[in-house]
Amino acid sequence: MGLEQAKGQVDLLLLSALAQGEAHGYAVIERIRVTSQEELDMPEGTVYPALHRLEREGLLSSRWDETSGRKRRVYELTKSGRKKLGIHQREWLSFSKAVNSVLAEGT
Amino acid sequence: MNPIDDYLETLATELKVSKKAKERILTETEDHLRERAEREEARGVSRAAAENDAIKSFGPAIEFACDFVAERATRATRSLWPLLAMPAGIALFMPVIVPTAYKAVVRDNDDLNRTFVAGLTTPYDFTDVAVFLTILLGCSWLFLWSKRSHVLPAKRLFRGLAGVWIADCLLGFQAVLWLPRDIPPLAVGVCGLQIALCTWIWVRASNASKLVKQSKELTERTTPPASLAA
Numbered sequence: 001m002g003l004e005q006a007k008g009q010v011d012l013l014l015l016s017a018l019a020q021g022e023a024h025g026y027a028v029i030e031r032i033r034v035t036s037q038e039e040l041d042m043p044e045g046t047v048y049p050a051l052h053r054l055e056r057e058g059l060l061s062s063r064w065d066e067t068s069g070r071k072r073r074v075y076e077l078t079k080s081g082r083k084k085l086g087i088h089q090r091e092w093l094s095f096s097k098a099v100n101s102v103l104a105e106g107t
Numbered sequence: 108m109n110p111i112d113d114y115l116e117t118l119a120t121e122l123k124v125s126k127k128a129k130e131r132i133l134t135e136t137e138d139h140l141r142e143r144a145e146r147e148e149a150r151g152v153s154r155a156a157a158e159n160d161a162i163k164s165f166g167p168a169i170e171f172a173c174d175f176v177a178e179r180a181t182r183a184t185r186s187l188w189p190l191l192a193m194p195a196g197i198a199l200f201m202p203v204i205v206p207t208a209y210k211a212v213v214r215d216n217d218d219l220n221r222t223f224v225a226g227l228t229t230p231y232d233f234t235d236v237a238v239f240l241t242i243l244l245g246c247s248w249l250f251l252w253s254k255r256s257h258v259l260p261a262k263r264l265f266r267g268l269a270g271v272w273i274a275d276c277l278l279g280f281q282a283v284l285w286l287p288r289d290i291p292p293l294a295v296g297v298c299g300l301q302i303a304l305c306t307w308i309w310v311r312a313s314n315a316s317k318l319v320k321q322s323k324e325l326t327e328r329t330t331p332p333a334s335l336a337a
Binding site for chain 1 (some may be wrong): 132134135138139141142143145164165166167170171174175178182253
């Protein structure tokens with residue numbers, strides 16, 4: 001799947017990646033890339049505005065971390081972020097199920 | 108300077124956000140680019156090639172900056188609407204609250220029974236005229252400025268603001284007329300509060316307009332002309 005399809009689901013992908021545990025921006029992108037078996041290769045720069053927005057919306061929290069020897073911002077899912085992820089996941093599963101049904105009928 | 112430093116310098120120039128936000132974005136970007144370049148280098152790629160690859164994967168600095176500025180502009184514009192309701196609320200309630208509060212304190216009904224029309228029959232004192240002229244000049248200025256604005260959403264916003272201000276000030280002026288003649292400081296206070304609020308909103312609105320303009324400029328720079336795109 002390419003860039004355009006991934007763009008519409010950036011929030012869901014970021015929240016899902018962070019549900020696995022706290023991470024900094026680069027690690028979040030790597031998680032998405034590895035978990036999707038390199039199918040989802042988003043332009044890396046698009047991730048940060050989305051992370052900042054999700055933080056402002058209270059779905060993520062962040063803090064500075066210097067344990068790696070470099071100053072980096074680490075993001076974590078908040079309680080409302082988990083709740084939102086659950087809603088997004090249900091919506092996506094229901095949507096993909098519907099699309100799959102239509103596709104199955106067409107083949 | 109290496110490619111990453113060049114990139115960060117361009118980004119710093121294009122990012123029209125607060126100082127704190129800029130610092131954070133630049134630190135995060137630098138961390139990202141350096142980590143990515145280090146990983147590439149570990150795979151045997153030369154340093155310069157690794158840094159260029161990291162920048163290519165990250166995307167152009169202008170596009171990255173544009174995302175942040177556009178988001179900030181949207182937030183700044185959205186946050187103005189509740190603020191616009193504030194002077195409108197004061198305009199509606201001040202003429203009721205102030206005379207009622209005065210009535211409760213001094214228990215004097217004579218002046219409060221005067222209507223707006225009745226108020227006009229009494230001679231204005233210097234304070235009334237001064238406040239009214241200030242309001243009138245402010246409104247004219249706001250209208251002229253709104254016509255000069257070439258950013259469409261901001262134009263609508265300023266016109267809305269001007270409308271609220273006029274309604275606000277007219278009602279405020281009515282409140283001035285309602286008030287007994289012997290307490291001009293309170294009358295001035297009522298109008299002064301409105302003017303201060305409107306000025307504050309004006310500053311916020313100007314800032315939002317500036318951000319919308321900057322965002323539009325950045326978007327234009329990142330979008331190729333139609334002739335090229337075709």
